[in-house]
Amino acid sequence: MKDSAEFRPATMKDEIKDYFSSHLKKKPSLTLLYKNIKGDLDEVEKALQLFSKSSNPIISEINSYLFQKSGKRIRPALLILCAKLLGYKGKEHINMSALVETIHTASLLHDDIIDHSDTRRGKETVHAKWGPNITVLLGDYLYIKTLGLSLESNFKDIVKILTDVSTEMIDGELFEYYMSGNLNILEHEYLEILNKKTASLFAASCQIAGILGGASKEELSRLISSGRNLGMSFQLIDDLLDFSGEAKILGKPVLSDLSEKRLTLPLIYTLKVDGAENRSRIAAILEERKLSENSTQEILKMVKSNGALEYTFQKAEEFALKAKDLINLFPKSIYRDTLSMVSDFVLNRSL
Ligand code: FPP
Numbered sequence: 001m002k003d004s005a006e007f008r009p010a011t012m013k014d015e016i017k018d019y020f021s022s023h024l025k026k027k028p029s030l031t032l033l034y035k036n037i038k039g040d041l042d043e044v045e046k047a048l049q050l051f052s053k054s055s056n057p058i059i060s061e062i063n064s065y066l067f068q069k070s071g072k073r074i075r076p077a078l079l080i081l082c083a084k085l086l087g088y089k090g091k092e093h094i095n096m097s098a099l100v101e102t103i104h105t106a107s108l109l110h111d112d113i114i115d116h117s118d119t120r121r122g123k124e125t126v127h128a129k130w131g132p133n134i135t136v137l138l139g140d141y142l143y144i145k146t147l148g149l150s151l152e153s154n155f156k157d158i159v160k161i162l163t164d165v166s167t168e169m170i171d172g173e174l175f176e177y178y179m180s181g182n183l184n185i186l187e188h189e190y191l192e193i194l195n196k197k198t199a200s201l202f203a204a205s206c207q208i209a210g211i212l213g214g215a216s217k218e219e220l221s222r223l224i225s226s227g228r229n230l231g232m233s234f235q236l237i238d239d240l241l242d243f244s245g246e247a248k249i250l251g252k253p254v255l256s257d258l259s260e261k262r263l264t265l266p267l268i269y270t271l272k273v274d275g276a277e278n279r280s281r282i283a284a285i286l287e288e289r290k291l292s293e294n295s296t297q298e299i300l301k302m303v304k305s306n307g308a309l310e311y312t313f314q315k316a317e318e319f320a321l322k323a324k325d326l327i328n329l330f331p332k333s334i335y336r337d338t339l340s341m342v343s344d345f346v347l348n349r350s351l
């Protein structure tokens with residue numbers, strides 16, 4: 001392998017590396033982060049329980065397994081905080097948050113089948129426990145139920161926002177799958193996948209809050225853009241943690257993108273900056289039907305030695321800072337401070 005230092009881009013400074021490693025050691029607490037909106041989040045949990053009730057025993061059994069309070073609830077938190085940032089005093093944000101979280105849950109049901117993931121949030125995925133047929137149907141059920149419930153809302157924009165975001169997410173997930181194993185994927189194509197599959201729902205959560213809170217046109221576009229940037233940061237860190245995180249803390253296995261031959265930023269960067277020798281070695285490894293432990297470790301070593309993880313963190317940081325800057329244009333309040341802290345959490349999370 002060539003000396004990785006000579007391939008580092010000019011902007012890659014050692015301070016960034018130190019900053020990156022010290023940040024990953026911090027473990028921000030969600031309980032602390034959500035302390036100002038705990039009551040609302042508890043209401044969202046109740047709404048989720050209500051939405052997922054069914055007289056069909058299999059739907060009811062899986063839903064109670066699925067909606068146990070084990071997720072980060074970051075999208076509901078974002079929606080609640082943005083609504084409160086605008087001084088919203090109504091109650092509609094509770095159901096809207098539950099709808100957004102249900103779409104997210106439905107998308108994960110499908111995603112775990114596509115990605116052959118057997119563990120999520122520290123427990124067996126639904127398809128590992130109940131099989132893919134039931135899981136696809138349950139994902140469809142939750143998704144359609146969400147749209148049906150949104151039709152009953154007084155807040156008429158919700159249906160269009162939810163259908164638009166769902167098609168965008170599917171578009172992103174499809175493109176990601178289509179590009180699997182393609183070594184020629186460009187950074188901007190990868191970022192577009194993230195934008196569609198993940199950042200879109202963050203943006204939609206902020207958009208819903210903005211409309212509920214009576215945001216002006218300018219405030220609304222600021223909120224949406226802040227949500228998009230935060231979602232980009234969130235998914236970049238997700239992809240980074242797949243290389244550098246701990247399965248026990250994450251509640252899901254690491255190196256899973258690699259085993260599914262999904263090329264994420266650390267590997268895209270490696271392919272760009274490493275020499276031809278490493279590139280052809282990566283190509284040969286990705287040709288393997290099932291990646292061996294040795295091959296996985298070989299790629300991991302390349303990625304870790306050339307600054308790719310630091311580069312990915314730096315990108316995530318840029319997005320998180322943009323999200324924060326946009327929020328800081330709103331008047332100071334505890335909700336603005338908390339939204340700022342959400343950006344810090346997304347960037348520094350280890351779970
Ligand atoms: C997780 O990505 C997946 C997503 C953020 C979106 C998945 C979207 C779909 C399956 C489209 C279907 C959508 C609806 C609305 C039914 P990841 O695999 O990188 O993250 P992970 O490590 O948490 O699995």
Ligand code: MG
Pocket residue numbers: 111112115117
């Ligand atoms: Mg996945």
